[in-house]
Amino acid sequence: MIDLLLQYGLFLAKTATIVIALLMVIVAISNVGQRRRPSDEGDIDIVYLNDRLRDYGDAMREYVFDKHALKAWYKHEKQADKKKDKEQKHATDESTRKSRVYVMNFHGDIRASAVESLRREITAIMTLADPAHDEIVINLESPGGMVHGYGLAASQLSRIRQGKLPLTICVDKVAASGGYMMACLGDKIMAAPFAVVGSIGVVAQMPNIHRLLKKHDIDVELHTAGEYKRTLTMIGENTDEGRKKFKEELEDTHELFKEFVHESRPSLDIAKVATGEHWYGQRALALGLVDEIKTSDEYLTERAREADVYVVRYVQKQKLMSRLGMAAEGSVDRLALRWWERLQQPWW
Numbered sequence: 001m002i003d004l005l006l007q008y009g010l011f012l013a014k015t016a017t018i019v020i021a022l023l024m025v026i027v028a029i030s031n032v033g034q035r036r037r038p039s040d041e042g043d044i045d046i047v048y049l050n051d052r053l054r055d056y057g058d059a060m061r062e063y064v065f066d067k068h069a070l071k072a073w074y075k076h077e078k079q080a081d082k083k084k085d086k087e088q089k090h091a092t093d094e095s096t097r098k099s100r101v102y103v104m105n106f107h108g109d110i111r112a113s114a115v116e117s118l119r120r121e122i123t124a125i126m127t128l129a130d131p132a133h134d135e136i137v138i139n140l141e142s143p144g145g146m147v148h149g150y151g152l153a154a155s156q157l158s159r160i161r162q163g164k165l166p167l168t169i170c171v172d173k174v175a176a177s178g179g180y181m182m183a184c185l186g187d188k189i190m191a192a193p194f195a196v197v198g199s200i201g202v203v204a205q206m207p208n209i210h211r212l213l214k215k216h217d218i219d220v221e222l223h224t225a226g227e228y229k230r231t232l233t234m235i236g237e238n239t240d241e242g243r244k245k246f247k248e249e250l251e252d253t254h255e256l257f258k259e260f261v262h263e264s265r266p267s268l269d270i271a272k273v274a275t276g277e278h279w280y281g282q283r284a285l286a287l288g289l290v291d292e293i294k295t296s297d298e299y300l301t302e303r304a305r306e307a308d309v310y311v312v313r314y315v316q317k318q319k320l321m322s323r324l325g326m327a328a329e330g331s332v333d334r335l336a337l338r339w340w341e342r343l344q345q346p347w348w
Contacts (some may be wrong), residue, residue, distance in 0.1 A: 026303055042117075042316040044124045047298060049103070049309035099307040100134045102301065108142025108179055112149030117314040120158050131164040135307075138186070139170050139296045144177025144199060147253060153178070154260070157185040170296035171195045176278050180289070181257065184264040189290040190299055197284035200261055201276025202254045204246070210237045263339075 061073060102125045106114050125136060138157070144150065169175070169186030176199035183189050183197070191197055213220060213235060222236045231246040232238050236313045254274070262270045268288050284290045303309055 021293060030341060032230065042120070042148075042314050044121070044314050045315045047311040049311055050304050053301065053304055067330075093135055097133070099138055100129070101300070101303050101307050101309040102129060102134065103137045103139065103309060103311045105311075106142065106153070106182070107314065108145065108150070108153070110145035110183075112142070112145055112150075112153045112178065113154060115149065115153040117316075118153060120314040121312050122156055122159055124314075126163055126165070128161070129163075129340055131166070131167055135166045135168060136160055137168045137170060137303075138182075138294075139172070139177050140172050140179060141171070142176070142179030142182070143174050143196075143310045144179050144181075145180070147202070150178025150181050154181045154185060157182055161185055161187075163170075168299070170294075170299060171197060171281075171290070172296050177201065184261045188292065190283040190292045190294045190296070191290040192295045193279045193281045195284075196278050197289050198275060198278040200257060200270075200274040202250050203276075204250060204258060206232055206234055208232075208234055208238060210235060211275060293295065 061070060065073065066330045078099065104118065104121045106118055108114055109228040129136065142150075157167065166188075167186050168188045168190065169183045171179075171183060172195060173192070174196040175183040175191070176196055180198055180200060182271075210220065220235045220237075222230060222233060224230050228245050231242040231249070258270050261274065262268060265288070273287055273289060279287060279289065281290065281293055285293055300309055
């Protein structure tokens with residue numbers, strides 16, 4: 001029995017090794033393909049959310065209503081559609097139309113790589129959106145990341161504010177650090193009750209293996225032109241002066257972050273909230289970091305009752321091998337992230 005279990009375990013180990021190797025090959029091929037593909041290949045995809053919500057309702061009614069109630073409902077809907085078509089024929093002036101809500105989804109990673117799609121989506125929407133009638137909604141989910149990446153992402157949202165278009169930010173899970181840098185630009189910020197919000201701070205860490213190299217008689221030479229061209233290094237010997245300068249740079253970045261948030265939301269007690277801490281939705285509301293406790297589903301469903309709601313996204317064209325590679329890479333990332341979250345997040 002023990003021999004059987006050992007053989008079975010060995011078989012599983014070999015299988016896992018083969019699968020991982022194949023995934024690595026696919027990811028490598030995908031990365032090569034992505035480097036060769038022009039970055040501007042893609043299309044704007046638009047979904048009319050009102051129709052999707054109506055389809056959901058029709059599916060529920062067909063299952064729940066009896067035959068007579070269903071017939072009466074469809075009769076009522078047919079009359080309503082005729083009335084709507086008649087009103088649209090007479091509404092020749094653009095100013096008399098229904099309001100439009102344009103929705104974009106931003107799922108941020110450490111590099112804020114989704115900004116490449118966001119910038120195109122915003123450009124497309126701003127060719128048509130009217131500040132007097134329309135609204136833009138961003139479903140934002142991001143724990144933050146690199147300063148320059150999220151600085152660019154926030155700058156894209158600044159374009160919306162400069163265009164005088166009403167901007168609503170919905171946070172269902174997390175808008176922390178660079179994610180909150182983006183969120184604070186909203187005219188309204190809505191968060192789910194237990195969404196993570198805040199973390200207005202800056203962090204940097206760097207391993208240093210100088211002592212290990214020195215132990216094995218390996219010398220590292222670092223030559224720079226400019227007193228502070230390099231403050232800290234991974235393999236060279238770090239100095240107290242270099243550490244001090246690196247800390248000064250972090251503090252300066254934090255000051256810029258605080259100034260940006262305070263300019264966007266002047267009512268905030270910036271000294272109280274810019275400590276690097278994060279808060280759940282209800283606490284964030286009390287501190288003024290958000291304006292209302294509500295999920296994106298609830299808000300968009302409400303808006304669809306009175307406005308035309310369109311979900312806009314930029315979709316890149318990808319070849320088969322590229323799609324397979326991204327799927328494999330995403331599976332590995334999700335597996336690693338799932339275990340990391342289990343280790344880091346509090347349990348109920």
